[in-house]
Amino acid sequence: MLQDEFSKLITDNQDIVHKVCNVYCPNPQDRADLFQEIVYQLWKSSNTFRGDAKFTTWMYRVALNTAITSFKKFKKQPIPKEINERILEYPEQKDDLFDERLKSLYEAIGQLSDIEKAIIMLHLEEHTYQDIAKVMGITESNVGVKINRIKKKLKEILKRKETLWN
Amino acid sequence: MELDDFDLKDVWQKGNHNTQKTIHSQADISQMLKKSTASTLGKINKSIFIEAGLMLVMSVVVGVLLENIILGVVISLVSAVYYFFKYKILNYVPNKSIKKTVNRLVTIFQRYLIAYYLLLWGCMGFVGSTFFISFRKYLQKYTDQNFYTQIALDGVITILIVALFYFAGKYYLKLLYGNYFEELQKYKKELDNIEEL
Numbered sequence: 404m405l406q407d408e409f410s411k412l413i414t415d416n417q418d419i420v421h422k423v424c425n426v427y428c429p430n431p432q433d434r435a436d437l438f439q440e441i442v443y444q445l446w447k448s449s450n451t452f453r454g455d456a457k458f459t460t461w462m463y464r465v466a467l468n469t470a471i472t473s474f475k476k477f478k479k480q481p482i483p484k485e486i487n488e489r490i491l492e493y494p495e496q497k498d499d500l501f502d503e504r505l506k507s508l509y510e511a512i513g514q515l516s517d518i519e520k521a522i523i524m525l526h527l528e529e530h531t532y533q534d535i536a537k538v539m540g541i542t543e544s545n546v547g548v549k550i551n552r553i554k555k556k557l558k559e560i561l562k563r564k565e566t567l568w569n
Numbered sequence: 570m571e572l573d574d575f576d577l578k579d580v581w582q583k584g585n586h587n588t589q590k591t592i593h594s595q596a597d598i599s600q601m602l603k604k605s606t607a608s609t610l611g612k613i614n615k616s617i618f619i620e621a622g623l624m625l626v627m628s629v630v631v632g633v634l635l636e637n638i639i640l641g642v643v644i645s646l647v648s649a650v651y652y653f654f655k656y657k658i659l660n661y662v663p664n665k666s667i668k669k670t671v672n673r674l675v676t677i678f679q680r681y682l683i684a685y686y687l688l689l690w691g692c693m694g695f696v697g698s699t700f701f702i703s704f705r706k707y708l709q710k711y712t713d714q715n716f717y718t719q720i721a722l723d724g725v726i727t728i729l730i731v732a733l734f735y736f737a738g739k740y741y742l743k744l745l746y747g748n749y750f751e752e753l754q755k756y757k758k759e760l761d762n763i764e765e766l
Contacts, residue, residue: 410598417593435591439601446602448664468663468670471756474749505584508577518759521667527581540668541763549763557577 419462427470444469464538467521511560523553624648647687654681668760675753693734
């Protein structure tokens with residue numbers, strides 16, 4: 404794949420990279436670094452995209468792999484549990500309740516393990532169990548079980564802010 | 570509580586349109602690629618090659634100084650293996666499934682650690698024995714130690730050298746990778762546990 408062609412594809416689908424960065428890096432500077440690293444890894448892996456999977460699924464696979472296994476993040480300061488306020492921005496309309504819900508959802512996801520974050524993220528992005536199984540490298544039947552457990556965990560965390568979800 | 574699947578997905582999907590992000594143009598992305606190639610990984614790889622070159626020179630110097638070619642060859646071979654795995658860890662392209670990537674990285678890291686400790690023990694043996702011989706000569710020359718005192722002193726020196734190398738080795742590893750290996754092992758265990766559900 405040519406670099407121009409590739410950068411156009413990434414530009415069009417950059418939302419995927421942003422989502423992964425938002426979930427794995429609460430700190431804006433780390434997010435920018437991770438964004439760059441993911442783009443670079445995508446480029447290095449571009450010759451492995453054979454078209455047997457959707458381009459977006461392939462992008463998720465490389466992006467999540469990079470976010471989880473990048474050695475750079477382990478050399479950084481511990482990640483704060485509180486989600487950075489600046490991750491949320493509402494340029495068009497301001498909805499305080501929605502803002503709080505989204506913030507609490509990000510906070511709850513932030514408390515999951517890196518592997519659980521990847522699974523729930525793919526699930527929330529409407530990927531099929533088959534796709535999730537392929538990205539994660541686990542069996543399809545276990546994907547369902549794991550998702551249910553993660554959702555249960557998320558609900559437990561979110562229960563502390565029950566008023567937001569009523 | 571209406572915290573069902575729909576609510577979570579709904580909030581997630583609507584919310585992602587509004588989260589803060591810098592929209593990059595195609596020119597930005599292209600620039601990012603050029604910059605990445607030239608800077609981050611380029612610098613890391615450059616430092617690996619410089620270190621490997623220095624180790625090669627050092628092994629030749631050690632071999633010549635000690636008039637021991639085999640030792641020089643062994644040090645250069647072990648350091649070549651060490652730098653090979655270091656290069657592989659830092660240049661690994663994570664394009665397989667997450668489980669495969671984690672398993673592969675754990676394996677590479679385990680091999681890297683073996684080479685690292687072999688190299689560390691080799692250095693410890695070389696530096697330790699040189700120091701040990703000089704120190705003994707000094708003691709014999711200027712003090713009148715009896716046999717048991719000498720044995721005790723030798724023991725203390727050995728323990729000090731081993732402890733120094735052990736902690737220095739651990740510290741350097743932590744400095745290079747933080748708790749990277751522990752985290753990779755944790756991920757591996759977690760992914761294996763999912764399969765046992």
